[in-house]
Amino acid sequence: MLDILPQLLVSGLLIGGVYGLLSIGLTLIFGMLRIVNFAQGEFIMFAMFGAFWLHALWGIDPYLSIFIITPVVFGLGQLIERVVIKPILHAPHAMQIFATFGLSVVLQNLALTFWGPDYRSVQTSYTSQSFIVGNVAISATSLYAFLVAFLMAGALMAFLQFSRDGKALRAMVQNRYAASLMGVNTDRLNRLAFGAGVAYAAVAGCILTPIYYTYPTAGVDLIITAFVVVVLGGLGSVAGAMVGGLIIGVTQTLTGFFISVELKDVIALVLFILILLIRPQGLLGRAGMEEVGTK
Amino acid sequence: MSALFNDYYLNIAVMTCLWAALSGAWNLMAGYGGLVSLGQSAFFGIGAYITAIVYTKYGLSPWLGLIAGIFVTTGLAVVISWPCFRLRGAFFSLATLVFPIAMEIVANNWSDFTRGPSGIAIPFRPGLDTFIFSSRWAYLIAAFVLMMMVYGITRWMHRGKLGLYLIAVRDDEATAASAGINTVKVKLVVTMISAALTAVGGFFYAQYILFLDPPSVFSIDISVQIALLSIIGGLGTPLGPIVGSLVMTPLDGVLSQFFGGGPRLLIYGVALLAAVLLAPKGIVGTMKAWRRS
Amino acid sequence: MTGTPTQAAAGKELMRASGLVRRFGGLVAVNEVSLSVATSEIVGLIGPNGAGKTSLFNILSGQLKPDSGSVSFSGKDITGASVTICARAGIGRTFQIVKPLTSLTVHENVMVGALLHHPLAAARDKAAEIVRRVGMGPLLERPAGSLTLESRKRLELARALSIEPKILLLDEILAGLNASEINESIHLIRSFAHEDGLAVIMIEHNLHAVMSLADKVVVLDYGRKIAEGKPEAVVRDPAVVAAYLGSDD
Ligand SMILES: Nc1ncnc2c1ncn2[C@@H]1O[C@H](COP(=O)(O)OP(=O)(O)OP(=O)(O)O)[C@@H](O)[C@H]1O
Ligand SMILES: [Mg+2]
Secondary structure (H helix, E strand, O other): OHHHHHHHHHHHHHHHHHHHHHHHHHHHHHHHHOOOOOOHHHHHHHHHHHHHHHHHHHOOOHHHHHHHHHHHHHHHHHHHHHHHHHHHOOOOHHHHHHHHHHHHHHHHHHHHHHHOOOOEOOOOOOOOOEEEEOOEEEEHHHHHHHHHHHHHHHHHHHHHHHOHHHHHHHHHHHOHHHHHHOOOOHHHHHHHHHHHHHHHHHHHHHHHOOOOOEOOOHHHHHHHHHHHHHHHHOOOOHHHHHHHHHHHHHHHHHHHHHOOHHHHHHHHHHHHHHHHHHOOOOOOOOOOHHHHHHO | OHHHHHHHHHHHHHHHHHHHHHHHHHHHHHHHHOOOOOOHHHHHHHHHHHHHHHHHOOOOOHHHHHHHHHHHHHHHHHHHHHHHOOOOHHHHHHHHHHHHHHHHHHHHHOHHHHOHHHOEEOOOOOEOOOOEOOOHHHHHHHHHHHHHHHHHHHHHHOOOHHHHHHHHHHHOHHHHHHOOOOHHHHHHHHHHHHHHHHHHHHHHHHHHHOEEOHHHHHOHHHHHHHHHHHHHHOOOOOOHHHHHHHHHHHHHHHHHHHOOHHHHHHHHHHHHHHHHHHOOOHHHHHHHHHHHO | OOOOHHHHOOOOEEEEEEEEEEEEOOEEEEEEEEEEEEOOOEEEEEOOOOOOHHHHHHHHOOOOOOOEEEEEEOOEEOOOOOHHHHHHHOEEEOOOOOOOOOOOEHHHHHHHHHOOOOOHHHHHHHHHHHHHHOOOHHHOOOEHHHOOHHHHHHHHHHHHHHOOOOEEEEEOOOOOOOHHHHHHHHHHHHHHHHOOOOEEEEEOOOHHHHHHHOOEEEEEEOOEEEEEEOHHHHHHOHHHHHHHHHOOO
16 A cells, blocks of 8 residues: 555645646735635636647647647736726725636636536657656656746746836835835736736646546636645735645645545545644735735 | 516516615615625535525524524624624725625535535425415515615615714714714624525525526625626615616616626626626616706 | 813823734834823824824724733733724724714714714714814714815814713824914813813824923834823933934935
């Protein structure tokens, strides 16, 4: 039983990296805009459909479609920020919650209307390929997903650390009012942050297409995991999202194998509630962040 | 033919009252107390399931199920929401989202009681003791009474002591506490009232539809629908949920005749977005604002 | 009742704080502060920005738990008690960053507190009376969300009074008022102490107001109490002068 442990750990870590990537966009949007984007999963799902159709119609590889879909979703995100997010930035919580919730219902059912409820999958030459290291098998698609996830996380952290806009975004997180006084254009940054947040969802969607099924409610199933990850890692923290992703990935894989597959989800939910109650700022979130975010 | 026709409209009327009552119960929490629960279907489903289990498995009167359902849901409301009160705004909503999901897992797996995914069919034995009626008129009267009960409670609360306290807690918890309000107690009381009323709705649903399975009562769609009606009608007003349901439930009846799930829910989503963005005060609130100006 | 401040200060002790400490990370916001106030007494609490005045209020009113030290009120130990319990015991406070209940009217804002001791109808009358007393009569039915900052400050005062407190903790309620409004408020605050017998601790940057009102002044700097005594004596204290001159930001 124990010789399977390395295999489980590796699988858990690999899927955990993807969970991390799923969650980065959510955490970014929350960190910058103080909005919990309940529609984040639908952006992932739309990207998955995009990658699916690009592959089905023109044979474009899902990894290549990242470069087509991400900019499209980035633009779409900026538009949606203008129409849906901007008007509710200072609205009561109920309105903020139901604006993104409404968006999620709309996007989900657009997909259902156009493409039906079927589960689809993309078959590529490397779909069932895997590398054997020692007695551990590493599936190629999971490995690629894992690598892309960490690359993207690193890129975002570097962007926030070093670029002009990144610094302005961080200043805005610290103090919105002061940032606007210092001539930071908060409107433009909000748009940028939301666009980038959903663009990350798009990348996640593309790399998931070879691993996961594509269907209209895929986003709902994924977003629950992403919420757990983000709350664990600390809302607003990119590094936290990756660490949280890895922890959840490993936990789920282990409980799925040693206990039961059904319990896998329950464990995640229990973890979710426990973290919210015991350490609402998450592992890497700043204390008080949840206060700012929730008042 | 005319009876069928009649039944169709009666059903819409019954559902309009039921949804207004459920949404009104949510409005107490979310509209007045700012506790935007996304987990109302947990209370609804438990109310429905306990009624059905008490009646079909133990052969007891569903009225007993109703009482048991009220006790269990209010008790559960205390246990699960007390810790969640430490969370504010969207965090509270996120946490409440989990409970119906957990309940659905329980209902799917605890087959001895719930019959799992295949659901429970309730035998049709009309009578007041079983709360099953051959005429939809009887259901309509009952649903109307339930709706008016929720409305009455909301009216009584509205700008009364509890209502003022709830609004105070919603607007600013620190200010509310500094006025001597026990904020946790206030939130707990309204959650218990809301849970109990929602469980009554579940009881009604079980004895009206006569069939339940986990997705039909625990689905997140139910929680969304409950919220949607109040938001469209006017959050935090006694009449809002009723107006919302009067507009949306018949519309939904018409829509579901012409469209399948996708387009129908699409229209729902658009309605929700439009309400939030264009008329955040809802129909009642917007009309009030008009009359004032 | 036109007693001089010194006579009024002879009331019996109502609140006593001893050795209060509160840290935020590495920063010691309140450091070994002790303080006492009697009924009908007005204590001025002054100090440069960031001295820890609001933090001290937060401890006295239950908002913050002290890391060490104790607070007693009406002879009972209330160290670490919640805001609700402190309010019910009779501690009324205003917030420096005003916190009105924005979706309620001025009247309802005050009623919320008045309901602590009165049933609905009586609370309504009581609240209206308090609103008029702080000079907001004409604004009674205005939504609190639409008030000017000046009116919001007054509303803070009315809310603090609404629970019929034994002590008032006033956090910079004069900031931003013009000269005649300040004079009105000075009379009002004096009447709370001398007519109603309330104990008052007021944080104030306006030294003129402090000098004319306070029976006793306490000075904080970097969380520490650096002086305490009669207003005239305290403002001549070299340590106080240095604290103010040294930190003119
Ligand atoms: N919740 C908190 N978390 C961290 N630091 C805090 C917190 N509250 C206050 N501080 C810090 O404690 C110190 C004292 O703050 P406080 O608000 O008590 O000062 P103050 O004397 O009221 O100043 P002012 O005259 O500007 O109102 C400041 O350095 C402040 O930044
Ligand atoms: Mg201060």
